[in-house]
Amino acid sequence: MMSDLNTLTIAEARDKLRAGEVTSAELTEACLAAIEGAGALNAFVHDTPEIARAQAAAADARIRAGDAPSMCGIPLGIKDLFCTKGVPSQAASAILAGFKPEYESTVSQQLWDAGAVMLGKLNMDEFAMGSSNETSTYGNAVNPWRRGNDDTPLTPGGSSGGSAAAVAADLCLAATGTDTGGSIRQPAAFTGITGIKPTYGRCSRWGIVAFASSLDQAGPMTKSVRDAAIMLEAMCGHDPKDSTSADIPVPNFEAALTGDIRGKKIGIPKEYRMEGMPAEIEKLWADGTAMLKDAGAEIVDISLPHTKYALPAYYVIAPAEASSNLARYDGVRYGHRAKLAAGDGITEMYEKTRAEGFGHEVQRRVMVGTYVLSAGFYDAYYNRARKVRTLIKKDFEDVFAAGVDAILTPATPSAAFGLGEMKDADPVQMYLNDVFTVTVNLAGLPGIAVPAGLDPQGLPLGLQLIGKPWEEGELLNTAYVLEQAAGFVSKPGKWW
Template identity: 75%
Template sequence: MSDLARLTIAEAREGLRSRRIGAAELTESCLDAITAATPLNAFSHVSPDRARVGAAAAQTRLDAGEAPDLCGVPLGIKDLFCVEGLPAQAASNILEGFVPPYESSVTARLWERGAVCLGKLNMDEFAMGSSNESSAFGPVVSPWRRAGDAAPLTPGGSSGGSAAAVAADLCLGATGTDTGGSIRQPAALTGIVGVKPTYGRCSRWGIVAFASSLDQAGPMTKTVRDAAILLGAMAGHDPKDSTSANRPVPDFEAALVGDMRGKRIGVPKEYRIDGMPAEIEALWQRGAEMLRDAGAEIVEISLPRTKYALPAYYVIAPAEASSNLARYDGVRYGHRARIEAQEGVTEMYERSRAEGFGKEVRRRVMIGAYVLSAGFYDAYYLRAQKTRTLIRQDFEAAFSAGIDAILTPATPSAAFGLGEVGDGDPVQMYLNDVFTVTVNLAGLPGASVPAGVDKAGLPLGLQVIGRPWDEAGMLDVAYALEKASGFAAKPRKWW
């Protein structure tokens, strides 16, 4: 097995264009790495034949001198994205056997630019989870281990398969989706870069919905430059998605200069939560110092409604999930339960959903149905939406005061062991989203950048929150952090 799978997207682009490496050779390196990494359970479906056909087509374009940035680059696709001809199960038994006859807008853009599809990546069922333990395919195992400890760790969720695959060099990059932190949290826990764009920057058409006003697709990569390249390919207006913004897509890669002179970076005091590990606090402080050394002015700011973000999110997201998942009834596609002759369609609906949905999905659907029900709508859902507006106004006030970007921790801890959190108390798992959900509620762009390791040798990330539609500026701040931190740690191969 060659080491080509360890390349970044930018390195592979240069090698492919200069003919130093071939698209087929690069793809085979990734396929070999995937085969050797079965214990990680990162892929839910591998498509070697499709990958080889894609690599051959990409090589033809390369030989003709017509090579977009992603031409010949092997990618993994989160199982939430519909790829024509490949299973799209959203890691749920209720969609077992579903093969979409259409392509999501985001993946269509990637294939148009010559990217190679390696297969579908494991995830939390319907993107509901923070540890990738709710998947019908079983949990993804992080490629990282604590020093001197063989206990399996979570890669985070819901894009845990994407994070593990990129961190373990099974693919050069991956797609993810972020509803409350599902790109940024797993990226932080596995030492990679994850970007959640502004709501509307990437089309949601052809992506299985969790919470429609919060979901957003984004890239998960080894470096900030790679994230800029991949985001540039994924983004763009789509008339098939009514929430897609008709705005030009900047050259995100060209914006990466790392010069922070004249930038004002906000540090929100409300993010200093009780019980925050000293290592997270120290990393955050060090990140601010690195940006100051790069020329930025560090300004303490206030986002006073931050403390209401998590409860508001866990009202709004389940409510939208309850509505979106009502379509899975065992009639049109997916799992259909067997019923007795004397039973009717109602029993078939109930049994199909009870058998097809996992525990966490059932929990959130029931919460959502409750908060939307007569007598509780005003008390819960409407109040949460009003709180969401206030949270967005906090960010608007900060940016109006001249703040260019905001720096926060990405997660409240390093990766935890599988089965260690949330067993019997799901709220403990939900607390992993404490630093990330505000970004989704406000529709802002956010990026997680690896910036250090804890005492057990596990990666820790910092989050950069940008102005609306200013992914370019946000990525430049992330790039400055990446350069200053010099993060180069990789998981030691045990699989």
């Protein structure tokens, strides 16, 4: 069936492209048709069919010439946080309305250099601030999954909600995401796909709209662990334009997928057993532990004692960096500028522009961040959070030094919830979604979410594996073993 081409994995499509069984043009048309029929998901927010068709034609020529890398001809969606030359790049914010960059982000450029195809830009939480894709100027992205026969629209997670929804619904073969406190891993878990956040510094941040510069990291969101390995390799590499980019060779991640983890030590952190954890999350974690043990890994109980301070430290550090990064959106150089009344000066222009352009969650975080950086509170909040961050990082270093190869935890405290269900709750309720993921960003480690089961209502649940710095290959291999053992093959029923 030619019409099912959008359901292929990257690995399957690559093999068919190389065998001449399918063209990138055909793959691309299948995805464009799927996108056109999926308006209800609100995943794609800027379509680029002309660019896609031109790139697909070039990819087909390159494949015929016989020298094409693995990503050549693969149709992708790009999170709206990545600057794409001549294409709207708004970070899902009204303040960047009309902004079309004159340059390409390093990560997206590397994907185009590898022959990948851009289908368009994907919905997300405004400036990547959110865990449910409800803060976007484009409106909510919608999870393709539903609870049983209930038609309540569910969140795809955030901030990479559009990316997660698009991959889960087969609108693209894979997508880029970014992860500051869980924004790749939590939406991947909510939509039954795979998402990896690499080690801080593994992917260039240049040309990606900044949220919190010491935490942000790009990564792939894919239909399988193998696909994550293939796409991650194309995204990584040293970039002199990003001072935090690591000058470390990028291995062949796919070659690391041996499926053998015998003798590896997997740590189970007792601090992640949160009170009130749903029984299905508890069971999923126990099942995942058993699967890795059956594959020959040694399971060890570990302690990460500073875990309980991770959320408060994160929600001081991330807003502090955001308040400084978002100061540049002032109506002077690009994006939205408020209409001014007679007699308004520059101060009024800044105030009105930022009040109109930023949504409530972004305003909340800028205010929190400015507060914790202010003269009287800097030591009490920001400096203390930085010290706590160092202690969290040391917890992980101690565990790895003791011989642990990877750490297994739940990815999220629940399955996907309904859009609007958290709206009236205290914002802190929403922040609790990040409880299992933020430690990884604070410590700069690689982490991957793998779908591992369904909850009683038929919604996907994910497990998280945390790896040693720069050991993405080993982490992907452990995830591959977990994926094979869990045998998760469920797809959302098509209602859109």
